[in-house]
Amino acid sequence: MKLVSFRKDGRSAYGIVEGEGIVDAHARFGGDHPTLRSLLDPNGLKVLAALAGASQDVALASVELLPVVPDPQNIFCIGVNYMSHLIETGRPKPDHPMVFLRVASSQLGHLQPMVRPDESEQLDFEGELAVVIGKGGRRIAKADALDHVAGYACYNDGSIRDWQKHTTQFAPGKNFDRTGAFGPWLVTSDEIGDPSTLNIWTRLNGEVMQQAPLSDLVFDIPTLIAYLSSFATLSPGDVIVTGTTGGVGAFRTPQLWMKPGDVVEIEVDRIGVLRNPIVQG
Structure with a gap:
């Protein structure tokens, strides 16, 4: 469905x-x-x-x-979770997933305008796969993890890069209003099967900026579910935004920021295309 x-x-x-x-x-x-x-x-x-x-x-x-789940109890985002993105950042391979949180009020849906805030011009794209929890639980085993997934959607974890770097905590740059696009819909897990077989693309004004197979994840989806559920009880509707691949605007030469009038698209196999225009606000 x-x-x-x-x-x-x-x-x-x-x-x-x-x-x-x-x-x-x-x-x-x-x-x-x-x-x-x-x-x-x-x-x-x-x-x-x-x-x-x-x-x-x-x-x-x-x-x-609207955002697929407008009112999630939790939105867990994973940073630097593709090998290609890890390489472009120059970071060492982490021992554990890098986790930060989004708030529901930062989200928007398919075709709704993504907002470049007046506080910064450094609005970056991050094409990602979102995992939506169906069966809740605590201390979920990796072997059982995919049984806890309701379905999958596209996500653009829009980042205000200079605000992200204000401190070692990412929260300010990841939670500006209307910067986290989530959609266009949730495709239930029975129609997806093994998510590691999917591919993801990000296009800006029709030009491919990011492309990768989900098999390039540093920490795969079962590992993420097991790790997150070790410290938090997962609930139906919780969202796990699994990380972005290489090619983000911050690590291009010259750097590339989204601007008003642009159109950004995130596409994932067997799910569809999440499309958002960029506006100032």
Whole structure:
């Protein structure tokens, strides 16, 4: 299934993408399940699957797509997690994943404008695969980790580079409003299989900036889930943003920053394309 969160005529909702339309699951279940997050556990996904193939309620082109999970309890981001990015940064291979957090208010959806803030011109792209937890848990074994995944989406972990470097903590540069693009939809894990077989691309104004197989991850997805769940209880709807590959603007010569009028796209095999225009704000 392809699951989306969206806004139509001022009403926030969620549903299943069927062709060029959406089956409005919120209209059917919203009383008990106000957002998609509450239906991402295994039982909730079965409820949603029962609607697959139902008549479309609204045209996909007529809605505003929101971040796939608008209200995650946790957004865990992983830094320097592709070998190609590790090489361009000059960092040694880490012993443990580099983890930082995003806040939900920093996110935006497919086609919504990504904002270059007035505080800085150094808005950088970071194409990434997002993993959305379905079955929660603590101290999850690597062998069982993929069973805890509801699905996958594209993510652009937009970074304000100079603010990221204010201290050794990344948080300021990673949490400006409307800099973390998340979408266009979640593709459930049963349609993806082994995520290490996927490929990811970032394009800026149609030109490829980043490209890599997910097999190039320093810490693969089962390792990340096991590591994160060792110190935090994972909950349905939690998001793990798995890291970006080489080619970011900060390590180009000359450096390349996104500017108003640009269009950035993140594409992942079997998921789709996340597209966002850049505006000033």
